[in-house]
Amino acid sequence: MLTSYEIDKKLEPILRQMEKNGVKIDVQLLEKLSLEVSLKLQELTEKIFDDIGHQFNLNSPSQLSEILYKELKIEPRQSGIKYGKQHFSTSAQSLEKIKHLHPSIEKILEYRELAKLKSTYIEPLPKMVDKNQRIHTHYAVDTSTGRLSSKNPNLQNIPTYKKASVDRPIRSAFIAENGCKLIKADYSQIELRIIAHMSHDREMIKTFQKGEDIHRTTAEELGCDRRTAKVVNFGIIYGMSAYGLSATLKIPAEEAQLFIDKYFLTYEGVKKYIDQTSQDALENGYVKTMFGRKREIKELKSPIVRVRNFGIRAAINTPVQGTAADIIKLSMIALNPKFQITNNKQILNPKFQSSKPILNTKYKIQDTAKSSKMILQVHDELVFEIPNDQVDEAVKIIRDKMENVACPDPKLGEVKLKVPLIVDIEVGNNWDEMKRI
DNA sequence: TAGACTGGCGCC
DNA sequence: AAACGGCGCCAGTCTA
Numbered sequence: 001m002l003t004s005y006e007i008d009k010k011l012e013p014i015l016r017q018m019e020k021n022g023v024k025i026d027v028q029l030l031e032k033l034s035l036e037v038s039l040k041l042q043e044l045t046e047k048i049f050d051d052i053g054h055q056f057n058l059n060s061p062s063q064l065s066e067i068l069y070k071e072l073k074i075e076p077r078q079s080g081i082k083y084g085k086q087h088f089s090t091s092a093q094s095l096e097k098i099k100h101l102h103p104s105i106e107k108i109l110e111y112r113e114l115a116k117l118k119s120t121y122i123e124p125l126p127k128m129v130d131k132n133q134r135i136h137t138h139y140a141v142d143t144s145t146g147r148l149s150s151k152n153p154n155l156q157n158i159p160t161y162k163k164a165s166v167d168r169p170i171r172s173a174f175i176a177e178n179g180c181k182l183i184k185a186d187y188s189q190i191e192l193r194i195i196a197h198m199s200h201d202r203e204m205i206k207t208f209q210k211g212e213d214i215h216r217t218t219a220e221e222l223g224c225d226r227r228t229a230k231v232v233n234f235g236i237i238y239g240m241s242a243y244g245l246s247a248t249l250k251i252p253a254e255e256a257q258l259f260i261d262k263y264f265l266t267y268e269g270v271k272k273y274i275d276q277t278s279q280d281a282l283e284n285g286y287v288k289t290m291f292g293r294k295r296e297i298k299e300l301k302s303p304i305v306r307v308r309n310f311g312i313r314a315a316i317n318t319p320v321q322g323t324a325a326d327i328i329k330l331s332m333i334a335l336n337p338k339f340q341i342t343n344n345k346q347i348l349n350p351k352f353q354s355s356k357p358i359l360n361t362k363y364k365i366q367d368t369a370k371s372s373k374m375i376l377q378v379h380d381e382l383v384f385e386i387p388n389d390q391v392d393e394a395v396k397i398i399r400d401k402m403e404n405v406a407c408p409d410p411k412l413g414e415v416k417l418k419v420p421l422i423v424d425i426e427v428g429n430n431w432d433e434m435k436r437i
Numbered sequence: 438t439a440g441a442c443t444g445g446c447g448c449c
Numbered sequence: 450a451a452a453c454g455g456c457g458c459c460a461g462t463c464t465a
Contacts, residue, residue, distance in 0.1 A: 057461075060462080061444050062461075085443070087444090112445080115460090116445085116447070120447070121447085143456065145455060145456095151457060155448095156457080157448035157449085158447080170447095234454095235453060239453065239454070244453050247452075317455075325455095379448080379449045
């Protein structure tokens with residue numbers, strides 16, 4: 001079994017190659033969306049100023065707070081809106097609570113969403129493409145759990161949703177090269193599967209072994225709908241409290257506590273695991289993933305209860321999130337030779353091979369067209385760009401490597417999970433419209 | 438004018 | 450007082 005150190009070392013060249021590969025952007029589409037969104041923002045701005053009676057900087061939370069809670073005399077405390085360091089909150093969550101009190105508020109929410117899309121994605125991304133219309137992120141391996149991060153630009157937070165007022169979602173501007181398809185492969189509920197494995201919880205293991213839908217099963221056990229059960233399952237991963245659950249589900253804390261009690265009655269092993277993990281973490285001051293990745297959590301030693309509780313939540317989450325990160329890294333390593341992700345001669349421009357390095361050629365390395373490439377990693381998801389005639393073969397390889405990465409030959413002393421890993425695979429011409437295979 | 442901080446929000 | 454883990458980027462604001 002590889003250690004987390006060995007995993008990261010083997011991953012390094014693969015990440016550098018993915019960065020060079022980049023991902024193709026439909027610049028024209030983003031330019032078109034930009035016009036649409038600008039128009040809509042203009043409309044909203046006028047209507048909002050009309051509702052309020054004067055202009056102000058809509059992008060300034062402090063000015064908005066002043067207007068809502070002083071000028072318009074909305075009572076923040078009554079609506080359960082919190083005071084931050086400077087002023088009462090104007091977060092989307094807060095505005096939702098008071099939107100019935102003034103006609104401008106719904107429009108401000110809409111404005112915020114569109115302004116976010118425009119300033120963070122629609123405007124900057126086209127400016128970052130190379131001569132092949134591709135953008136190149138940087139993957140860093142420096143998070144506290146072992147996950148990757150992506151920056152300049154961050155391609156791990158591209159919006160998934162579509163706004164009614166915008167023609168197409170941002171993800172549809174992430175496209176495959178001509179003659180290629182994008183293949184997206186994501187682990188299904190990998191973190192809950194890891195909890196099932198690490199906690200030895202019989203119920204949860206049984207659910208995954210039978211191939212059942214965990215959220216549905218949980219819903220039946222708790223006597224709630226699937227949506228609620230999903231929130232509870234996620235809450236478990238994050239070390240939630242009754243308060244947090246009640247806030248998310250918008251239900252009384254007492255009701256939330258009932259759900260939690262029932263949950264731990266159903267999944268006794270999970271309860272034990274959480275208690276044991278917290279206890280060990282408090283004693284040791286650190287936690288580890290299955291592959292030995294260690295995280296020191298200094299908050300665990302704090303005399304301040306709030307800080308210490310934060311440490312405990314992080315201690316519960318880290319082995320889960322971190323083990324999931326280890327596993328997808330292993331699958332990236334396993335897929336590397338199959339896809340010639342590194343040392344792929346096709347990506348080297350012969351012109352540059354024998355000459356001395358030329359400055360700024362980093363992304364001019366040519367011809368990237370029409371070769372199999374791993375291009376994105378989004379925590380539990382990998383995206384590939386694959387020539388049309390190789391798609392079927394690629395899908396098989398990807399599924400095989402990803403699903404079996406943690407279930408190899410036990411004789412080799414490798415990790416064998418108590419539950420199957422399942423990968424959902426979709427194929428399409430862009431990152432939005434994809435068809436499940 | 439640059440950097441740090443704040444509030445906010447996109448993703449898993 | 451806060452209340453659910455992990456990130457990076459935006460605009461506004463504050464500060465050196």
